[in-house]
Amino acid sequence: MGTVRDILQTKGHAVYSIHPDITVFEALRVLVDKNVGALIVLDNEKVCGIFSERDYARRVIVKGRASKETLIREIMTENPISVTENDSIEDCMVKMTEKHIRHLPVMDHQDRLVGMISIGDVVKYIINEQKYIINNLEGYIKGTR
Template sequence: MIIKSIDQLLQGRSLVSVTPDATIREACTLLDRHGIGALAVLDGPRLVGILSERDVIRRCIAAGRRTDETRVREIMTPDPQTIRRNASLADAQTVMVEGGFRHLPVIDAIGSIVGMMSIRDVPTEYRLMVERFREAQGAPTAAQ
């Protein structure tokens, strides 16, 4: 199946999330168990942040913090940028490239989180097409 939309991309996927009070060790266990690179951080139903492998490495491990004592809320990226589930893959890629991040929470029409996507989810042909278009427009690309 050729993926044409974020909605199609999310079909069959469940959202993996963590609370702000979980330890980094607990969050890393979830990342490993599910084979993913980022978690949505939820306070009840509300998205309050995102925790990526990069956050763990830079803000916990490299900073000499203990993973079993550090809480997700201490190192997560708060109030992450999101994208609507009806947006295009090209729009999602553009948001990630311009923002310099690799994971993007996906929300529905009322702002509830419904999934998480990664830059790796965007098919290669889409990435190349968007990069060529951005180059033609003089905008920065993922390679820059």
């Protein structure tokens, strides 16, 4: 099975981020504009949290808070679980499943943000890998490979 590096080589390293002192409403606009489910929260270029649609649903809407008055720092998930480019796809699946999370920041060995992967990225990678294996096996059986 592949590594996080394999996903980032296809997907790219672009990460959308926000500052912890913006409002939830402003962050929601970024989520919609970028068509993503989560944003990294950066303060002085250091990852201090992650904000997701799930955070909004559970910590704003259900609690009756106002998104135009609530700051991201009040509701973000602090110290998000992360991976490195060398982590296996299988390790990512285990972390996501055990921790019930859908997004993993990718950090380098100096603790700098280098990307982010989602459960969708992981599933897409696995599907493509399985298609490749199936095609090779079919070719082998038919004698065309």
